[in-house]
Amino acid sequence: MAEMNLLQAVNTALDAAMAADERVICLGEDVGGFGGVFRATSHLQEKYGRERCFNTPLTEQGIAGFAIGLAAQGKVPVAEIQFADYIFPAFDQIVNEAAKFRYRTGNQFDVAGLTIRAPYGGGIAGGLYHSQSPEAYFCHTPGLKVVVPSGPRQAKGLLTAAIRDPNPVLFFEPKRLYRAAVGEVPDEEYTLPLGEAELVREGEDITLLGWGAQMEYLLKAADLAAAEEGIACEVIDLRTLLPWDRDRVAASVRKTGRLLIAHEAPRTGGYAGEISASIQETCFLHLEAPIARVTGLDTPFPLANEKEYMTDQWKILDAIKASLNY
Secondary structure, three states, rough: OOEEEEHHHHHHHHHHHHHHHOOOEEEEEOOOOOOOOOOOOOOOHHHHHHHHHHHOOOHHHHHHHHHHHHOOOOOEEEEEEEEEEEEEHHHHHHHHHHOHHHHHHHOOOOOOOEEEEEEEOOOOOOOOOOOOHHHHHHOOOOOOEEEOOHHHHHHHHHHHHHOOOOOOEEEEEEHHHHOOEEEEOOOOOOOEEEEEEEOEEEEOEEEEEOOOHHHHHHHHHHHHHHHHHHOEEEEOOEEEEEEHHHHHHHHHHHOOOEEEEEEEEEOOOOOOHHHHHHHHHHHHHHOOOOOOOEOOOOOOOOOOOOOHHOOOOHHHHHHHHHOOOO
């Protein structure tokens, strides 16, 4: 075991993948000698050369399109979009090409080796164009997998699994936690299963569900709820949003009778709405209160009022109390 932050875990996973398979290629804006804006690919070009870790022009559509071409030829590209906010120029390539590649060829061809990494979310005073959480857009697209780690252990295991997965994967990394989240990570190479949520804490009174940077706030809110009200919260880290682990979430809700979902993205059209609809279909008779959503606001992401916009443990705690008092 080694103690590392989330950024180091990502770098370690990329390093191990490139060492194990010469087909693995890292590409993106400034990922070469510079190591990317957050240094996630530091020293990889030095170790594996410019043909396997290289800078691209500043064109997200080109990054995604080139990576799709590499994957179609049997390579295993890991493409970096410097900020998730700038993934939208590549939207057509991702949802109309990568996601449909296998289906439209009748399984004759695929882009199975494709992974696209992107730092997402607020908390770094990034303002309108460096703070967004676009995961819900892609969860509407069959043919993709969407993964969001919440800490160093998850980052290394899930990224390794994403690179090995026989489907195109979008891997959103919570940039607020890059250096803030520190934990013990196994030295050896390992994977965490995609499509399986993690039961982080057991409880009897309410299920708290989130992913990525929200897990820190959910756990803090659970601690506050226990200390102030004696409320026992069950906490689940979804980890994979597409496909998501309906069975584990539903089993928890049947036990607790309540569900609270938290995410940074705006409320309208947010992924919490999809989860809420699915859970009420299967758990309606077990619910003791309406499913609660604690989310960002339906406005562009602000700079001056970032703290007011973002979800935190206090907003979650208020929603927990409202659910228990319903």
